[in-house]
Each structure stands twice: as structure tokens, then as C-alpha cells.
Amino acid sequence: MNQRTSHLLIAGTLASALSLSLVAYAQDEATERDYQVPLPEAPEGEISFQPPHERDLPDNQYGEMVRKGRDLFINTQALRGEYVFNDQNCANCHLDAGRLANSAPMWASFGVYPAYRGKNDKVNTLAERIQGCFTYSMNGKPPEYGSEPLVAMQTYLHWMATGAPINESMPGRGYPKLEETEQGADRERGAEVYAQQCAVCHGDEGQGQKVGERQAFPPLWGDGAYNWGAGMHRVNTAANFIKANMPLGKPYSLSDQQAWDVAAFINSHERPQDPRRRTLESVDETDETFHNHHGFYGDEVDGRRLGDHADFGENPTPLDG
Numbered sequence: 001m002n003q004r005t006s007h008l009l010i011a012g013t014l015a016s017a018l019s020l021s022l023v024a025y026a027q028d029e030a031t032e033r034d035y036q037v038p039l040p041e042a043p044e045g046e047i048s049f050q051p052p053h054e055r056d057l058p059d060n061q062y063g064e065m066v067r068k069g070r071d072l073f074i075n076t077q078a079l080r081g082e083y084v085f086n087d088q089n090c091a092n093c094h095l096d097a098g099r100l101a102n103s104a105p106m107w108a109s110f111g112v113y114p115a116y117r118g119k120n121d122k123v124n125t126l127a128e129r130i131q132g133c134f135t136y137s138m139n140g141k142p143p144e145y146g147s148e149p150l151v152a153m154q155t156y157l158h159w160m161a162t163g164a165p166i167n168e169s170m171p172g173r174g175y176p177k178l179e180e181t182e183q184g185a186d187r188e189r190g191a192e193v194y195a196q197q198c199a200v201c202h203g204d205e206g207q208g209q210k211v212g213e214r215q216a217f218p219p220l221w222g223d224g225a226y227n228w229g230a231g232m233h234r235v236n237t238a239a240n241f242i243k244a245n246m247p248l249g250k251p252y253s254l255s256d257q258q259a260w261d262v263a264a265f266i267n268s269h270e271r272p273q274d275p276r277r278r279t280l281e282s283v284d285e286t287d288e289t290f291h292n293h294h295g296f297y298g299d300e301v302d303g304r305r306l307g308d309h310a311d312f313g314e315n316p317t318p319l320d321g
Contacts, residue, residue: 088138119132136226
């Protein structure tokens with residue numbers, strides 16, 4: 001063996017050892033992790049992508065499935081009692097039928113899946129991501145693989161992303177991130193913002209509003225709201241959404257501080273139990289395992305510990321699963 005070959009072998013061995021050490025260190029560092037780490041933030045820049053127009057939908061089976069997915073996206077209540085057990089629709093959090101930039105638009109979501117999600121600590125397919133929305137945001141049950149509702153929604157997202165890049169985070173994806181303020185999020189200040197800016201649509205008690213039998217504005221707490229496992233119960237997620245999208249028709253009209261405060265007020269109210277509580281022994285364990293983030297689950301508010309109950313809303317699955 002010549003000296004040059006010997007040096008190369010030694011260098012390779014050292015590089016391998018260093019790589020293994022870094023992996024081990026990263027694994028140690030990842031032991032305590034936030035179980036709801038989002039995908040990478042959307043890049044800054046001009047939002048140039050435009051989803052296709054519905055008038056351009058083909059008149060065939062694919063077009064028919066897209067239309068079914070669109071209809072379910074707008075009126076997810078059509079699945080009430082089967083897969084949905086609260087008063088929410090997909091379009092409540094993804095405005096303009098999932099088309100609006102900075103409102104977690106569907107055209108920007110399709111191409112980034114499959115993707116790792118810290119929330120369940122695995123790589124999720126798009127179907128699994130949609131199923132998760134039913135479990136948490138709809139306080140419901142995930143549609144089965146291959147079922148028409150799930151296929152219809154996947155097809156709708158596929159069509160919306162026509163021409164979008166694959167495996168690339170696009171400007172306008174998700175909700176724009178707010179930096180934390182020096183004053184922090186204060187629920188008492190948030191109550192004032194809510195009364196002035198939100199109650200006219202969502203009700204004094206966060207109950208939402210109906211027009212006839214149709215849910216016009218969604219409940220923000222109580223049995224009709226998203227449950228304690230939904231991403232929107234996180235104060236930072238709600239603040240991001242509110243800043244860019246609320247009040248409806250008046251995006252970016254609230255200050256950053258107002259968005260943080262009203263998000264804290266809304267999410268410091270009781271709501272259906274985190275469904276993952278069914279698999280754990282206590283609220284303490286649920287809190288420690290799944291709620292290491294900016295939220296009120298497990299905290300005492302107005303003399304009551306939030307989440308310390310067995311109320312899963314209308315979802316019929318019992319606490320013991």
C-alpha cells in the first residue's frame with residue numbers, strides 16, 4: 001500500500017466516524033422535539049402561480065371527480081356524521097376554496113408531499129395529510145384509502161396544482177410567519193380585539209353563525225370547533241392565519257400584537273379533546289407528549305385546567321378507544 005492510498009483510507013475512516021458522531025448527536029438532540037414542527041417556511045418573493053380556472057375543467061371522469069372534491073372542500077359538512085363531527089369546512093382555514101395565497105392554498109401543498117411531519121414522526125403521503133385534517137380539524141374520522149371522498153379531495157388538489165413545481169416550497173404556501181412581540185400574547189387584550197373585530201361573524205361566545213342550516217361562519221371554540229389536536233389550536237398558527245386573512249375581507253388590517261392577542265383569547269377556550277388522549281393514561285401524559293408548543297392545552301385558565309375532560313364532542317369513539 002503506498003503512502004497516498006494509506007492517507008486516503010485514513011481520511012475516509014475519519015470522515016465516516018465524524019458522520020456517525022454527527023448522526024448520533026442529532027438523534028440525541030431530537031429526543032425532546034416539538035411534535036407539530038411544520039414543513040419549511042414558504043420562501044419570500046412574488047406570488048406568481050395561478051391555479052387553473054374551473055371553466056377549463058374537462059368534461060370527463062377526471063373533471064367530475066375534481067368537481068366532487070371541490071364541493072366537499074367547500075361544504076365538508078356534507079360528510080357530517082360519517083367523517084365530520086363538528087361544524088367546520090375545509091374552506092374555513094383555506095380560503096377561496098383553497099385558492100387564496102397565504103391561506104394555506106392547496107395548489108402549494110400538493111407538490112410538497114410525501115413529506116416528513118413531526119406531528120406523527122413519520123413521512124406522510126398527501127392522503128394521510130388529508131386524513132389528519134379530518135381527525136383533528138373536523139374532529140372526525142379519516143376517510144378510508146380509496147374511498148370516494150378521499151380520492152375526490154386528492155384529485156381536486158392535483159388539479160389545483162396544474163403547472164406547479166414538485167418538491168418545492170412556493171411563495172404563498174401556508175400562512176406567513178409572525179415574529180413574537182415584546183409584549184407576548186395576552187388573552188385579556190385579545191378579548192377586546194375579539195369583541196371589536198371578530199364577534200360580529202363568529203358570535204359573542206365563539207359559536208359561529210348559521211344561515212338557515214348552512215354554517216356561514218365557523219365556531220372557534222366549543223364542541224363545534226377544531227379539537228385540541230388541530231394545528232389551529234396553536235397560538236402561533238392561529239396568529240399567522242388571522243394576520244394574513246382576518247377579519248374576512250380585511251387581511252393585514254390587524255397589528256401583529258392584535259393578531260397574537262386575539263389568537264391567545266380564542267385558543268384559551270375549551271374545545272373537543274385531543275383524540276390522541278384516547279391512547280394515553282392522562283392529560284399530563286398527553287400534554288407532555290404532544291403539546292410541547294405555544295398552546296393552552298393542560299394550562300389552568302380561569303380556575304379550570306383546559307383539556308382535563310373526556311368530551312370528544314360529537315365524535316362517538318369512547319375514551320378507551
